[in-house]
Amino acid sequence: MLDGLRTYRMISVMWIRSTMAYRASFAMTTLGNFTATAFDFVAILLMFSRVDALGGYTLPEIAFLYGLSSVAFGLADLCLGSMERLGRRVRDGTLDTLLVRPAPVLAQMAADQFGLRRLGRVTQGTMVLVYALATVDIDWTALKLLLMPVMILSGAGIFAAVFVAGAAFQFVAQDASEVQNAFTYGGTTLLQYPPTVFATELVRGVTFVLPLSFVNWLPATYVLGRPIPLGLPQWVAFLSPLVAAGCCALAGLAWRAGLRSYRSTGS
Amino acid sequence: MDSGRLYLAVGVGGFRRYATYRAATAAGIFTNTVFGLILVYTYTALWDQRPQLGGYDLAQAVTYVWVGQSLFKTLANGGGGVEGELMERIRTGDIAVDLYRPADLQLWWLAADLGRSVFELLARGVPPFVLGALMFDLALPTDATTWLAFLVAVVLAMLVSFGIRYLMALSAFWLLDGTGVAQMVMFVGWFCSGMILPLNVFPGLLGEVVRALPWSALLQAPADVLLGQADALGTYAFQLLWAVLLLAAGRLVQGMATRRVVVQGG
Numbered sequence: 001m002l003d004g005l006r007t008y009r010m011i012s013v014m015w016i017r018s019t020m021a022y023r024a025s026f027a028m029t030t031l032g033n034f035t036a037t038a039f040d041f042v043a044i045l046l047m048f049s050r051v052d053a054l055g056g057y058t059l060p061e062i063a064f065l066y067g068l069s070s071v072a073f074g075l076a077d078l079c080l081g082s083m084e085r086l087g088r089r090v091r092d093g094t095l096d097t098l099l100v101r102p103a104p105v106l107a108q109m110a111a112d113q114f115g116l117r118r119l120g121r122v123t124q125g126t127m128v129l130v131y132a133l134a135t136v137d138i139d140w141t142a143l144k145l146l147l148m149p150v151m152i153l154s155g156a157g158i159f160a161a162v163f164v165a166g167a168a169f170q171f172v173a174q175d176a177s178e179v180q181n182a183f184t185y186g187g188t189t190l191l192q193y194p195p196t197v198f199a200t201e202l203v204r205g206v207t208f209v210l211p212l213s214f215v216n217w218l219p220a221t222y223v224l225g226r227p228i229p230l231g232l233p234q235w236v237a238f239l240s241p242l243v244a245a246g247c248c249a250l251a252g253l254a255w256r257a258g259l260r261s262y263r264s265t266g267s
Numbered sequence: 268m269d270s271g272r273l274y275l276a277v278g279v280g281g282f283r284r285y286a287t288y289r290a291a292t293a294a295g296i297f298t299n300t301v302f303g304l305i306l307v308y309t310y311t312a313l314w315d316q317r318p319q320l321g322g323y324d325l326a327q328a329v330t331y332v333w334v335g336q337s338l339f340k341t342l343a344n345g346g347g348g349v350e351g352e353l354m355e356r357i358r359t360g361d362i363a364v365d366l367y368r369p370a371d372l373q374l375w376w377l378a379a380d381l382g383r384s385v386f387e388l389l390a391r392g393v394p395p396f397v398l399g400a401l402m403f404d405l406a407l408p409t410d411a412t413t414w415l416a417f418l419v420a421v422v423l424a425m426l427v428s429f430g431i432r433y434l435m436a437l438s439a440f441w442l443l444d445g446t447g448v449a450q451m452v453m454f455v456g457w458f459c460s461g462m463i464l465p466l467n468v469f470p471g472l473l474g475e476v477v478r479a480l481p482w483s484a485l486l487q488a489p490a491d492v493l494l495g496q497a498d499a500l501g502t503y504a505f506q507l508l509w510a511v512l513l514l515a516a517g518r519l520v521q522g523m524a525t526r527r528v529v530v531q532g533g
Contacts, residue, residue: 022443022444024442024447025442025444025446025447026447027447028446028447028448028450028451029446029447029450031447031451032447032450032451032454033450035451035454035455036450036453036454036457039454039457039458039463040463042458043458043463043464046464046468046469046470046473047309047313047464047468049470050313050316050317050320050468050470051313051316051317052316053316054309054312054313054316055312173290173294175288175289175290175291175294176290176291176293176294177291177294178291178294178295178297178298179294179297179298181298182297182298182301182302186298186301186302186305189302189305190305193305193308193309193312196312197308197309197311197312198305198308199308202304202308
């Protein structure tokens with residue numbers, strides 16, 4: 001574990017220095033990352049230029065959901081976003097290089113091409129979250145305040161598990177790396193809107209099958225004082241850290257199974 | 268070799284190249300369908316609040332979602348066309364080989380990209396649309412003429428899309444690492460083509476501006492022809508105007524680039 005973190009730190013620092021060789025491009029890609037996600041939010045603002053509420057939620061409330069989902073996803077993407085390259089490495093055989101190095105493959109893979117530009121997304125999400133906190137009407141209690149950082153870290157943990165599990169799936173599927181996008185980018189987009197917008201089966205699916213709703217829907221509806229989706233009891237709002245730990249453990253097992261089943265290309 | 272046949276061969280090559288990755292195609296269909304679902308639910312909430320928003324009824328808005336997901340890869344307004352490879356060739360200096368060929372650079376890449384677009388339309392466009400039609404009530408035309416008119420608009424959209432991406436790729440002659448520009452163009456294109464929200468929902472002056480930009484020729488134009496919201500001939504004229512302007516600009520920049528810029532590597 002410590003070995004892995006050390007590897008991760010060294011490789012990512014190396015990539016940061018390499019990125020800084022093309023400073024103009026770094027500035028543009030970071031701005032690009034920022035803008036990309038900003039456009040998502042602009043679209044929501046445009047919707048609210050025509051309506052007062054979406055699925056019964058007001059703009060500050062949706063901004064709250066949006067900010068939480070974006071920051072949690074952005075943190076996971078910053079740390080593990082490179083995992084989606086695994087399929088390509090399996091295809092062209094360069095994964096073998098990682099296997100012969102005396103360092104954990106997961107850490108090497110996660111730090112590969114470490115993109116500091118991904119801070120653009122985290123920054124944008126944070127700005128929306130700050131806007132939401134300034135405008136939304138919440139009866140703050142100590143418990144709700146405590147839930148805020150817990151929610152963001154657990155959310156990042158859940159998305160991190162999705163990234164690792166998606167990469168593990170690519171050992172089998174290879175070219176099918178895009179499936180992962182449906183759960184990562186698709187997941188964060190889904191969570192930016194209130195659960196009341198979606199069909200009950202869909203909400204059930206992302207609660208009991210792929211527990212994305214623990215990223216923000218369940219804890220955030222509690223903080224906002226809104227009904228918890230699916231009529232679940234209030235205490236589920238506090239389960240996010242447990243769910244995140246469970247997801248990460250399962251993703252770790254999937255990763256091991258995937259790595260063990262790996263057969264190099266060629267012979 | 269007769270030049271028409273040359274470009275046809277390049278186009279067929281582009282088609283076959285993208286057809287090689289079957290698992291990737293299946294994965295893409297899945298992803299587009301998931302995004303389509305998310306959008307359908309948000310649009311439903313939006314149109315529930317404001318029926319007839321942007322002149323669409325709910326069924327038309329839902330149809331628009333599936334047209335968008337189906338044309339997403341074809342028009343490459345999220346990137347992923349041949350421009351990535353072209354930029355890489357400029358960065359590495361391989362472009363010198365392309366310039367030596369007894370073929371026109373722009374037409375060569377246009378042919379390759381059209382081949383790719385046709386493949387994406389058939390393989391990545393049709394399945395999400397059919398899935399969408401099975402799951403939701405769509406406002407689809409019943410007469411063959413409207414479908415044909417829609418297809419013509421899609422082909423014109425392919426030309427406009429290439430025009431934009433070719434210009435963007437040529438910027439690599441000056442910038443070398445074009446990743447930043449590519450990303451910016453991709454996101455602006457995504458937003459301004461109406462992938463997130465139909466352009467006729469954009470309010471006031473902003474709406475008028477985005478509807479006049481070339482990106483509105485990509486998704487909004489064919490969708491409106493299919494939904495019977497726009498006159499086909501007027502739409503074609505708008506698309507053609509942008510296609511000609513962009514391709515001409517591409518030619519001009521290409522001339523400047525090949526004359527002035529020293530290819531990397533000497």
